Amino acid sequence: MDNTIQTFSKNLIILSLISIALTYGLTYLIPENLISSSWPYIVLFFFTISLLVHRYLLKKSGGQHAKFINAFLLTTTIKLLLFLAVIVIYVLLNRDDAIGFILTFFTYYLIFTSFEIISILKYLRTSQKNN
Known part of the structure; x- marks a missing residue:
């Protein structure tokens, strides 16, 4: 399990750095109202x-697997x-940046959730092979 966490952490760091580099580059190409100025905090989040x-x-x-499924459903919810809650609170406090924040947040949501x-699927496949 420790190896799985280390591998995941390493890959997550790589994904985050790639996301940061792409977003930084896109800030020069896309209108500034479409990318929130708080994007570094969203990546960190x-x-x-x-x-x-x-x-x-x-x-x-x-x-x-039964414990995993229950834990997965609970954490997803x-x-x-x-x-x-984060989106609603941010949008209520920063109405000028609402569209950019929602678009940026949703994009990162898709990237990190994928x-x-x-x-998780890789972990489940390898754990099934070992059992």
């Missing part, structure tokens, strides 16, 4: 949430509610 959730899921599963799902 998704990095932290992804790392914490992945570690939690691996520890909770313990190789048992909590994440969605947290993400919705990465999480791919990583």
Whole structure:
């Protein structure tokens, strides 16, 4: 499991750095109202949430698929509610940046969620082969 967490962490850092580089480059190509000025904080937010959730899921599963499914559904629900709360609070406090924030947040959501799902599927496949 420690190797799985280390591999996930390394790949998550690489994904985050690529996302940062792409976003930084896109800030010069796309109108500034479409990319939120708080994009570095959004990347940090998704990095932290992804790392914490992945570690939690691996520890909770313990190789048992029923526990993993319950933990996955619980964390997914909590994440969605947290993400919705972050969006609503930010938009209410910063109406001028609402469109850019929502677009930026949603883009990072798709990127990091896809990465999480791919990583979880790889983990499940390897754990099934080992059992």
